């Protein structure tokens with residue numbers, strides 16, 4: 001099975017060929033590297049930019065205004081912060097011009113911990129991104145969704161923030177991308193750039209399809225009746241694993257889209273279980289999960305058997321390099337299992 | 349310790365036309381420019397009056413820049429899509445819009461934040477234009493962001509071919525922002541030079557901070573030199589010089605498909621905005637008075653003619669202001685409208 005980096009690459013290839021994507025650009029995304037996580041290797045419209053994040057976002061906005069369809073990369077979300085006012089501007093351009101101008105553009109950026117990246121390669125961006133109206137925000141947790149969400153993002157008329165959980169980029173999927181060859185070695189030979197001289201290398205793309213995951217639609221990753229766990233990105237597979245190892249009958253929802261998000265799916269599940277735990281790894285103060293907790297209280301209070309809970313990253317200035325520091329800063333399997341057990345056992 | 353004000357005088361633009369010469373543009377164009385300059389001034393004065401009498405919350409605009417903004421508007425290739433010029437403006441561009449043929453009533457609507465304001469539906473400040481049919485991208489308040497976007501539309505135009513170019517404007521103080529440097533870098537990548545006319549209107553002020561206390565470049569246009577760009581500092585208070593210089597710069601960008609940086613020295617005649625009072629400043633060159641004197645010298649326009657032009661627009665724009673008074677305010681139920689473009693648009 002393809003890993004997430006390969007899945008994104010294949011979706012981008014499909015989008016260049018079939019969805020009108022004109023430019024895939026960012027720092028080191030063109031030849032020879034194809035992106036620091038290799039998710040952009042071999043793509044015909046990929047090009048290297050100056051090392052200038054504001055320039056990258058500005059270029060994406062200008063291209064979109066001009067009628068092109070750009071996919072821009074910010075190399076690590078840790079470096080997207082100096083573009084915030086441009087992201088706000090991209091988010092308000094349609095609104096400010098009462099619908100005259102819309103920006104069909106995708107910004108993708110690797111997020112989160114998991115590679116021992118220390119202060120500036122471990123940041124999350126979901127809490128900040130969800131503070132910027134006018135963007136659609138997606139975050140896959142497996143290769144098939146990564147593919148399908150990218151297809152939808154490249155069809156959008158509005159700006160889409162595509163958050164790539166960097167800890168999962170090398171993890172292989174459980175379900176194939178429609179069109180990918182059954183043999184992983186063969187896939188690698190076809191689409192992974194070789195080591196050494198790449199100047200003559202061209203990707204051999206499999207025959208791909210427009211498999212799309214609609215933006216705004218969650219996925220029940222594991223059905224259950226005892227409690228609901230809602231997550232996305234790196235922590236999602238950990239939630240599934242925690243459900244399996246604790247033996248709890250937990251329903252795990254992969255949100256996939258943070259804006260718009262699938263409230264109906266959460267609501268149905270919480271009505272059934274009466275208990276809900278939100279899990280993500282961004283810092284916990286003014287965290288997106290806090291919004292979900294608030295909405296749960298507002299709309300589902302009388303369905304609840306226990307207070308809605310949030311397990312998120314610690315509100316610390318950075319994630320320290322040492323293993324013990326990273327583990328203590330963002331939710332790990334043990335933390336999630338423990339939070340689920342507590343919630344399942346909670347009684348007035 | 350307070351920074352000492354450096355006595356650095358504005359570098360005068362190279363003389364393209366001298367005052368004693370016969371004017372190098374034909375009479376019809378000269379009078380057209382004059383009328384548009386007056387019309388723009390009258391519009392701005394009306395906007396200020398509306399602000400001062402409680403018919404608007406904030407005023408910012410372009411009085412003092414008419415001699416530059418009007419010729420710019422006359423030279424723009426107006427239309428929609430990459431075959432036409434893309435316009436990334438700041439908030440002092442009313443003269444350019446009027447020269448392009450825009451109806452001044454729409455500025456009054458935006459000042460009064462009516463639902464009929466075609467630029468922003470009552471959502472944004474005066475002077476924050478947006479007009480997709482003419483490739484005018486929404487003017488926004490954050491200083492200099494338009495310089496980061498301009499290379500994007502220019503790249504589309506370079507690929508498209510033809511002679512459509514991207515034009516970006518902003519003030520001198522804003523060039524201290526990184527987005528100005530981004531524009532220079534992205535417009536001049538080796539082998540990927542872009543058709544952008546990069547304009548800085550230098551009125552030598554931020555809000556209350558003078559250029560001389562913050563930036564040491566004698567000419568802002570020199571900043572383009574490091575990027576192998578053609579550059580020029582021009583007299584933006586003289587519409588004839590502005591017209592000829594802009595024409596030359598635009599022809600270069602249209603045919604060579606490469607960037608050109610123009611710095612235009614201009615006046616700021618009513619201060620920064622309503623926040624600083626919006627009162628007429630006597631100490632700066634008034635481009636309209638100066639132009640009228642020249643036209644009179646050449647026997648092209650009498651004082652009486654000039655007065656008649658002013659009165660005509662005073663009356664017409666006052667009528668428009670009366671009409672706008674009764675137009676509806678936006679419906680509060682619409683606050684979420686256009687957050688996203690719908691699939692049908």
Ligand SMILES: Cc1ncc(C[n+]2csc(CCOP(=O)(O)OP(=O)(O)O)c2C)c(N)n1
Pocket residue numbers: 440489490491492518519520521522523551553554555620
């Ligand atoms: C990023 C940003 N910082 C500060 C402001 C507040 N502000 C509005 S206009 C202005 C001065 C701009 O001066 P300049 O760029 O020379 O343009 P001018 O208004 O003189 O034409 C400032 C500081 C702003 N709008 N945006």
